[in-house]
Amino acid sequence: MLVLITYDVNTQTAAGVRRLARVAKICTNYGQRVQNSVFECIVDQTQYVMLKKQLKDIIDVDKDSVRYYVMGEKYKSKVEHIGVQRAFDVTAPLII
């Protein structure tokens, strides 16, 4: 299923800058970055639970915010984009 992850990490401190990098790194393990603080992750339930735990362990709940939006299996018709494209559709066939 597709889970959209959006986050705001407070980067006013060096620790915040490190948290931001670690959050992005963890999300990269599960999916693709589509905007600066937005990732689209294809995960099953087990991976989703693990992902949430890993992010919870990283962020400062008093300063940062992470939001999860479960888009389900049939998500392609639910997503639209205009403007510059940041990444490619990881599930799309790779045409060489």
Added chain:
Amino acid sequence: MLVLITYDVNTQTAAGVRRLARVAKICTNYGQRVQNSVFECIVDQTQYVMLKKQLKDIIDVDKDSVRYYVMGEKYKSKVEHIGVQRAFDVTAPLII
């Protein structure tokens, strides 16, 4: 229905800073800001078409990015949040 809007606006120019403010203002007309560049908007189909047109007229498609995620009517169970809360649930009963 709930539509999630995420955007990246290039603010390296004064024009970009103005575009960012206008994008946020338009989104505020339709819903609530839940993170810096993330809005949750409750719209019907007609409003959704108008919203997309208004944003398309504002952004620079060569520099900015707007993504729309249609969450549908039954969205509450599909949304999770950890960390600081930015806004309130506009559809929740206001308890005074």
